[in-house]
Structures are given as C-alpha cells and as structure tokens.
Amino acid sequence: MTDLSVDLGFLRLKNPVLTASGTFGYGVEFTPFVDLNELGGFVVKGLYFHPRPGNPPPRLVETASGLINAIGLQGIGVKRFSEEILPRLKDYDTALIVNVCGDEDEEYAAVTEYLDKQDGIAAYELNISCPNTKRDGRCPALSPDTTHAVVSLVKKTSKRPVITKLSPNVTDITEIALAAQEGGSDGLALANTFLAMAIDVETRTPKLANVFGGLSGPAIKPLTLRMVYQVAQSVQIPIVGIGGIVSGNDALEYMIAGASAIEVGTANFVDPESTKNIIRDLEAYCRKNGIQRIEQIIGTLKV
Amino acid sequence: MLTPLLKLLRYSDIFVVAKIAIRMHKEPKALIILKRTWGDYCLLGFRAERIATEAQPGQFIMVRSGDNLHPLLRRPISIHSVQDDTVEIFFQQAGIGTRLLGQKEKDDTLDIIGPLGKGFHLENSLQEKSVALIGGGRGIAPLYFLAHKLRNLGALPRIYYGGRTINDIPLRKKFEEEDFEILLTTDDGSFGSKGQVTDLLHVSLQDFSPIRIFACGPEAMMQKVSRIAREKNIAAEFSLEAIMGCGFGACWGCVRKLKNDTQEEWSKICEEGPVFPGEKIIWQEEEQ
Ligand SMILES: Cc1cc2nc3c(=O)[nH]c(=O)nc-3n(C[C@H](O)[C@H](O)[C@H](O)COP(=O)(O)OP(=O)(O)OC[C@H]3O[C@@H](n4cnc5c(N)ncnc54)[C@H](O)[C@@H]3O)c2cc1C
Numbered sequence: 370m371t372d373l374s375v376d377l378g379f380l381r382l383k384n385p386v387l388t389a390s391g392t393f394g395y396g397v398e399f400t401p402f403v404d405l406n407e408l409g410g411f412v413v414k415g416l417y418f419h420p421r422p423g424n425p426p427p428r429l430v431e432t433a434s435g436l437i438n439a440i441g442l443q444g445i446g447v448k449r450f451s452e453e454i455l456p457r458l459k460d461y462d463t464a465l466i467v468n469v470c471g472d473e474d475e476e477y478a479a480v481t482e483y484l485d486k487q488d489g490i491a492a493y494e495l496n497i498s499c500p501n502t503k504r505d506g507r508c509p510a511l512s513p514d515t516t517h518a519v520v521s522l523v524k525k526t527s528k529r530p531v532i533t534k535l536s537p538n539v540t541d542i543t544e545i546a547l548a549a550q551e552g553g554s555d556g557l558a559l560a561n562t563f564l565a566m567a568i569d570v571e572t573r574t575p576k577l578a579n580v581f582g583g584l585s586g587p588a589i590k591p592l593t594l595r596m597v598y599q600v601a602q603s604v605q606i607p608i609v610g611i612g613g614i615v616s617g618n619d620a621l622e623y624m625i626a627g628a629s630a631i632e633v634g635t636a637n638f639v640d641p642e643s644t645k646n647i648i649r650d651l652e653a654y655c656r657k658n659g660i661q662r663i664e665q666i667i668g669t670l671k672v
Numbered sequence: 673m674l675t676p677l678l679k680l681l682r683y684s685d686i687f688v689v690a691k692i693a694i695r696m697h698k699e700p701k702a703l704i705i706l707k708r709t710w711g712d713y714c715l716l717g718f719r720a721e722r723i724a725t726e727a728q729p730g731q732f733i734m735v736r737s738g739d740n741l742h743p744l745l746r747r748p749i750s751i752h753s754v755q756d757d758t759v760e761i762f763f764q765q766a767g768i769g770t771r772l773l774g775q776k777e778k779d780d781t782l783d784i785i786g787p788l789g790k791g792f793h794l795e796n797s798l799q800e801k802s803v804a805l806i807g808g809g810r811g812i813a814p815l816y817f818l819a820h821k822l823r824n825l826g827a828l829p830r831i832y833y834g835g836r837t838i839n840d841i842p843l844r845k846k847f848e849e850e851d852f853e854i855l856l857t858t859d860d861g862s863f864g865s866k867g868q869v870t871d872l873l874h875v876s877l878q879d880f881s882p883i884r885i886f887a888c889g890p891e892a893m894m895q896k897v898s899r900i901a902r903e904k905n906i907a908a909e910f911s912l913e914a915i916m917g918c919g920f921g922a923c924w925g926c927v928r929k930l931k932n933d934t935q936e937e938w939s940k941i942c943e944e945g946p947v948f949p950g951e952k953i954i955w956q957e958e959e960q
C-alpha cells in the first residue's frame with residue numbers, strides 16, 4: 370500500500386491533490402464527477418466580505434494551451450457562503466480551504482474573522498495575487514512590504530492556518546515568499562495567474578472586456594514550476610504548487626521541485642475528473658518506483 | 673439505498689443533489705455512428721444513452737475537440753436531435769475547435785458532458801396552437817429537436833430558416849422530408865425568399881398568429897425577432913451564446929447581465945440558460 374498522505378505541518382492531507390480556487394466552484398458543482406472525499410482537499414472560489422459582481426463579459430479567451438480569464442472575482446460574499454454553501458460541504462471528509470480576498474488589508478482580516486466563527490474550514494488561502502480586480506493587475510503580492518503587511522494583519526487574528534497565494538508577476542518571487550514567511554504565513558501557494566492579454570486583429574480590440582486577464586493552463590507550467598523550485602530553496606514553510614497541472618506527471622514535477630501539495634485548476638474544465646485521474650497516476654507512480662510514502666519525493670530534484 | 677441518504681439531507685440539499693448530480697453525465701467515449709457534411713456544416717450522431725434519455729430541446733453538451741491540450745477547452749454545442757440511445761449535434765466549423773470536430777469520422781469517439789443548461793419551455797397549453805421557430809445559420813441546430821418535441825406535444829410548429837446563401841441552410845431538406853412547414857430565406861436570394869429571416873417573419877405575421885416564438889441565431893437576428901415579438905405581443909424565447917469555460921456553473925466565465933439581475937450578481941448563461949424568455953434579455957442596443 371502506498372501512503373499518499375502529506376503533512377503540511379499545520380494540516381495533514383490524505384493526498385497532495387487539491388483544487389485551485391475559481392476553477393472548482395464551491396465544490397458542489399463537481400459532485401457528479403468526483404467524490405470530494407477522495408481529494409486531499411479543495412479550495413473554493415475567492416470570497417470578499419460582500420458579494421461582488423465581477424467584470425463585464427467577455428471574461429474568457431483561450432490561447433495556445435492556455436486560458437486568459439478576467440472573471441474579476443464574482444462571488445457571493447461571506448454571509449451567503451456561510452449560510453448556503455458551508456452546510457452542504459461540512460460533512461465531506463476532506464480539507465476545505467477558503468480563498469480569501471480583499472480590496473484593503475482590513476477586508477482580508479474581516480473575512481477570516483467572520484469565517485473563524487464557522488465550522489468545517491481547514492485553512493485559509495490568502496489571495497493577495499488576483500490580477501483581475503483593480504489598477505492594471507496591482508495587488509499586495511507585487512511587493513514584499515505589502516505582502517508582509519497583509520499577511521501579518523490576518524495572522525494577528527486568524528484562528529486557522531494561512532496559506533498565502535503569491536503572484537508570478539514579479540521580478541524576484543523569493544523576496545515575496547520570504548516576506549510572507551516573515552509575516553507569519555503557515556504555507557505558500559505558488560502561483561496565481563500571469564497577467565496577459567489577447568487581441569482581435571479584425572476589430573483591433575482586446576478580446577477581454579477588461580483588456581487584461583490572468584493566464585492559466587498548461588502554457589504556464591514551466592514558469593510556475595521554476596518559481597516553486599526557487600522558493601523551495603529559500604523558505605522553510607510548505608509550498609503548494611499550482612500552474613498548468615493536468616496529469617500525474619505534472620504534479621510529480623512540482624513535488625520533486627519542492628511542493629508538498631499541488632492544486633489543479635484549469636484542467637477541471639477540460640476534464641472535470643482530472644483530480645481523480647491525477648491521484649490514480651500518483652499512486653501508480655509510487656507503486657512502480659517502490660515509493661512507500663509519497664512524501665519521500667518532495668524536494669528530491671537532483672541537480 | 674437512496675431513501676435513507678435523502679432523509680439525511682435537508683430539503684435544500686436534495687434540491688442541489690437533484691439539480692446537479694442527476695442531471696449531467698460525462699461520456700468519455702461516445703461512439704460516432706453517423707456523419708454528414710455540407711461545406712462548413714457538419715452533423716455527427718453518437719451513442720450516449722444517458723444523455724439521450726434525459727435531454728430536452730435547448731440543452732447543450734460540452735465536447736472536447738481532441739485529446740491534445742490545444743485547443744484546451746471543451747466547446748458548447750446544442751443537442752440537435754435525440755433518437756433512442758443516439759444524440760446528434762449539428763455545427764458550423766467556425767474556428768480551430770469546431771474544425772477539429774469536423775474531422776472526426778464514423779467509429780471515432782467523442783468526449784462529452786451533458787445534458788447541460790435549461791432548455792425551451794414546453795407546456796401542454798401549446799397543444800393545437802401555432803408556434804414559430806426562427807433559426808439563423810447554425811442557430812437552427814437546437815430547433816430541430818424542439819420541432820419534434822413540439823409536434824409530439826400536438827403543437828403546430830412552423831419553421832423559419834435563414835442563412836447568408838444557399839450553402840448556409842443545409843438542413844432544409846431534412847425538415848421538408850419530415851413534412852415540417854418550413855419557410856426559407858437567404859440574404860443573397862440564392863434560395864427561398866431574398867432577405868433576412870426576420871423580414872419574412874415580419875411580413876408573414878400579418879396573417880399568421882403563433883402563440884409562441886422560439887429563436888436561435890446571431891445576436892442581431894434574435895434582437896430583431898425580439899422586437900417583432902414585442903410589437904405583436906407574442907411571448908418569445910431565445911437561446912443565447914457565450915464563451916464558456918466549464919459549461920456547468922463552476923467558472924463564472926459565461927455571464928451576461930439580464931433584466932432581473934442585481935448589481936451584485938450576473939447570470940451564468942450555462943446554468944440559468946442558454947434559453948431565456950425575451951423579457952429577461954438586455955439586447956446590445958438597449959445596453960447603457
Ligand atoms: C449554449 C451554446 C450552444 C451552441 N450550439 C452550437 C451548435 O449547436 N452548433 C454550432 O455550430 N455552434 C454552436 N455554438 C457555438 C459554438 O460553441 C462556437 O462556434 C464554438 O465554441 C467556436 O469554437 P472554435 O474553436 O471552433 O472557434 P474559436 O477558434 O475558438 O473561435 C472562432 C470564433 O467563434 C467565437 N466563439 C468562441 N467560442 C464561442 C462560443 N462559446 N459561442 C459563440 N462563439 C464563440 C470566437 O469569438 C471567434 O469569433 C453554441 C454555443 C453555445 C454557448
């Protein structure tokens with residue numbers, strides 16, 4: 370028997386496969402395809418304190434092996450989430466992680482404080498890196514100082530572990546990762562989407578109403594993989610690898626580079642059963658290579 | 673086995689289970705048993721029993737155009753026809769994904785999810801009543817399934833089918849052979865009446881009084897149909913298109929602002945539609 374469980378220190382997952390925020394709805398949408406109990410965990414759609422309308426359409430455009438989205442974090446807010454969604458998710462035997470958003474640092478703290486009073490949540494993922502909400506993709510994750518500020522503010526009150534989700538749109542990702550660690554973050558998620566755009570040459574207009582969006586999918590995998598590897602060399606807290614994972618092989622690359630767990634995003638649209646298949650592939654890999662505990666491969670890249 | 677489980681759930685949960693869990697199926701290897709092409713247009717028939725059993729006119733499937741990672745996303749395609757365990761789709765090769773789909777052959781398989789969305793409203797009150805179906809170009813796709821359902825219900829459907837040229841109305845024979853009442857138009861006059869399908873609709877409503885209009889086609893066409901229906905005080909339903917990421921409510925990619933929407937929440941076309949009553953739709957020219 371292979372042991373697929375991984376220990377993030379603050380949270381033990383039954384396997385390293387999580388789902389990425391915004392690509393798995395509130396979880397319930399996927400129950401026809403995946404038994405949520407089989408997942409290591411899932412991260413629900415980003416939540417602001419209040420409901421948000423999101424951006425005008427078109428919000429999606431496909432590019433070579435990638436997807437640019439400018440959803441702009443349409444969401445139902447903490448109150449409706451707690452009343453309508455949480456009760457339906459509580460009984461699943463898997464880690465429910467809530468993706469926390471805010472326009473100001475105080476809003477992040479307000480969201481976690483509100484959710485602290487609710488049961489059934491394993492951890493928070495601080496989304497300080499959404500490129501779609503304001504000011505040409507500006508967000509706290511673009512500088513070490515703003516990252517440190519928001520993480521330490523949330524950590525002051527949060528009763529639950531905090532995973533900080535970083536932006537790849539920076540010059541030196543390790544600086545930001547260290548700032549989040551110093552701010553008290555329990556873990557890191559790498560990474561959110563790459564600021565991107567696409568143009569319709571016939572009309573010479575942007576293909577997204579928001580002009581810019583965030584690129585995800587297989588197109589970005591080598592880029593975030595490199596960042597996970599670099600950050601793994603410089604921080605002590607666990608890393609969740611995200612970006613373009615569609616197969617067990619992709620997940621393994623991230624783990625060998627130093628990720629303790631991974632999130633599957635865009636692949637959920639391509640094949641809503643992706644997570645299930647990735648877990649199966651991880652198990653097969655371990656069996657084939659005589660690996661008893663999948664944790665043994667984390668950060669084992671030979672250079 | 674199901675009853676004790678359902679008892680454990682509160683009413684709202686049962687609703688969700690019913691709404692989501694029972695409705696859609698993934699068929700990773702639906703066997704293609706039929707293919708027809710007319711220039712850019714293609715019809716594929718494939719075995720998908722569960723989808724065939726549950727599908728309603730106006731619902732759609734999400735289909736992968738191949739196994740590769742480019743193009744990445746599934747494409748939304750309406751259910752064109754259902755017979756026993758077979759589902760048919762009819763599509764225009766509009767870009768990379770639909771072109772690859774058009775290269776599929778008999779005995780190949782399709783990876784699909786469906787049936788998705790909410791279709792046209794069919795009530796018994798349509799029995800023995802005239803209804804008008806208006807299809808422009810590829811928009812005819814869901815109307816064939818609808819026409820059959822309406823006929824079975826005892827309604828009297830009349831189909832208006834328009835395209836740019838004779839090449840854009842390839843399904844005309846299919847409707848005619850099955851004795852549907854069908855009126856044809858082409859923009860260039862190469863077949864049927866010359867002009868747009870909406871021109872013909874407008875004129876013919878002088879001595880034809882359908883109690884319901886169902887339309888699918890380019891946005892500009894549907895907008896005109898909507899205006900005509902409003903003038904004549906006929907209830908109308910429209911099948912809208914949107915670029916879709918998932919097709920089942922999980923990505924918030926397909927939204928559109930509808931009339932009853934609040935500031936906070938726009939509607940997902942994939943989940944609340946793709947079919948909407950005319951009163952709910954905000955057409956482009958009305959948008960502020
Ligand atoms: C609910 C629904 C049902 C549909 N049913 C049918 C059908 O039965 N038959 C049919 O031929 N087509 C149908 N369409 C349209 C079809 O989905 C698009 O033509 C297809 O996705 C284009 O993909 P592509 O890769 O071929 O084109 P791309 O190369 O992706 O794009 C080509 C062009 O199509 C536009 N486009 C891309 N995606 C969509 C989309 N989802 N809807 C509309 N335009 C799009 C692009 O903006 C571009 O102008 C339906 C769309 C929806 C939303």
Ligand SMILES: Cc1cc2nc3c(=O)[nH]c(=O)nc-3n(C[C@H](O)[C@H](O)[C@H](O)COP(=O)(O)O)c2cc1C
Nearest residue numbers: 389390391415438496561585586612613614634635
């Ligand atoms: C449609 C869509 C919506 C997203 N919404 C969120 C969100 O609400 N919060 C967040 O932190 N990341 C969001 N993301 C980013 C993903 O969680 C993930 O970081 C990114 O897509 C890269 O992973 P992938 O290549 O596997 O998709 C979204 C991505 C997509 C495609």
Ligand code: FES
Nearest residue numbers: 918919923924942
């Ligand atoms: S297509 Fe994903 S929510 Fe509608």
